Amino acid sequence: MYVAVKGGETAILNSYELLAADRRGDQDTPELTLAQIKGQMRLALARVMQEGSLYDEDLAALALKQASGDVTEAVFLLRAFRTTLPRLGYSLPLDTAAMRVRRRVSGTFKDVPGGQVLxxxxxxxxxxxxxxxxxxxxxxxxxxxxxxxxxxxxxxLDVLGSEGLIEPERPADGDPAPKDLTREPLMFPADRATRLQNLARGDEGYLLGLAYSTQRGYAESHPFAGEIRMGEVAVTVCPEELGFEIEIGEVTLTECQMINQFAGSRTAPPQFTRGYGLSFGEGERKAMAMALVDRSLRAAELGEDVHAPAQQQEFVLYHTDNVEASGFVQHLKLPHYVDFQAELSLIRTLRKQFDAQQGDEA
Incomplete structure (x- = not known):
């Protein structure tokens, strides 16, 4: 039970002023501009946009500045603003194969078509x-x-695909439109498209820890980085009133495809399987962690034993959201006076019973 904090309005308003003063810092030092954040803190910017589910460098830079560099708080601010925006339509699926590449590496082949691009x-x-x-x-x-x-x-990975040594990428039966997790609740069991959407918005540190666990024996995973690429991808829409596709801009993306060995099953031959990760901006670590966790969550689908935390949908997907996790942890700072008094009364009663029992035994 929570109770309202009364009589603290002046203190709260003063805390706003103190926060603004601490954010500004030394007045003799030039103020940090949004242009500087955009130009020189691009990796933090990319993470805020990714976990905030909004690709806008100006707004992400403002959120980072307002949050004094606290990425989780900046993500919260960006998501809160995102809820005020109208939904004008949906873009068509991005063609990452047509990416204008600035970085492309593979840990599986030294000589890849087009070469390694550091x-x-x-x-x-x-x-x-x-x-x-x-x-x-x-x-x-x-x-x-x-x-x-x-x-x-x-x-x-097309090299392996040409030999039939890796599972093909096929759309789901009927190719249904993916759910929008920003508008619909997460339900279990979740299909892969829903899981990937959840992981894409997930906290990088949490996913990194889960990905690390899969490599340490908690998912029987031995991955290889099939391909990691970063660059610009065109965004297109098809307005109903026009009836044809138009390009409205481009976004910077990092894509990762992990490959794992698969011994085969009654219906599938031995082959490599895929784990997939995609991140806004230059988000290589996030995309790699996402790909590892994606493959781990496919264990049941591939007929593998499910015994590790990173293989369990509910454990992974329910706890990825840093905004929700932060709120649930930080709500402990709010007054819980009634709850605590009830707990305190119970402990006092139990302590009296314990002391009496100890006295009788003595």
């Missing part, structure tokens, strides 16, 4: 603090490639 990545840095960044020197201009990348890089 792109912007910290993977090959020494993870040492760069004190050169304490100054204001501009970054060096990137070296241009001798030959530009082709407009369309072939998908690495």
């Amino acid at each position: 792109g912007p990545t910290p993977d090959y840095t020494q993870r040492l603090l760069d004190f050169g960044l304490t100054g204001s020197d501009s970054a060096p201009s990137p070296t241009l490639a001798e030959q530009p990348l082709p407009e369309r890089l072939p998908c690495v």
Whole structure:
């Protein structure tokens, strides 16, 4: 039971002012602008857009600034604003195979069609603090490639697909439209499209922990990074009044396809199976974790034993949402005076009974 906090309006208003002052920081330091956040904190920006389910760099930058860099709070702010927006329509499925690639790597084949494209990545840095960044020197201009990348890089997993060594990607029977989890409640059992939508909005840290667990023996998983690609993908719509497709813009996406060994079943031959992850912006770690958890949640579908937490739909999908999790944890800060008094009275009664029993035994 919660009770209202009375007589605290002045204190609450003062807390707003203190929060604003702490957010601003030293007045002698130039204020952080949204343009700086967009340009120099792109990875935090991408995570806020991904978990906030809204692709808008300006709004994500504002949310990060308002939240003083607290990503979970920024996600909450963005989702809250998202609920005020009208739904004008739905875009057509994105064609990630037509991505204008800026980074594409594979951990399964050294020589892949189109080559490995390292792109912007910290993977090959020494993870040492760069004190050169304490100054204001501009970054060096990137070296241009001798030959530009082709407009369309072939998908690495097509190599295995051509030999029939990996499960084909087929739409579900009847190809039903996926549910919209922002408008419909999560129900079990959830189909794969619903699970992927849930994971896409899920907290990166939580998914990372689950993905790690699958590699440590809690899902019998031995994955390989079939392909990870990042770049820009066109967004198209087909207005009813026009009757044809038009491109309305593009979004930056990171896509990951994990492959896992599968011993086969009574109806399926031994082959590789897929785990899939997709993230707004440069979200490689999120996309990889999502792909690992996606494959883990397919255990029952593939006839594998379900015994690990990451294989259990309800455990995974009910706890992915950082906004819901944060709210449920932080609500403990609210007054619970009545609840606690009831618990306190019970403990006092039980303690008296215990003390009396101990005295009788003595």
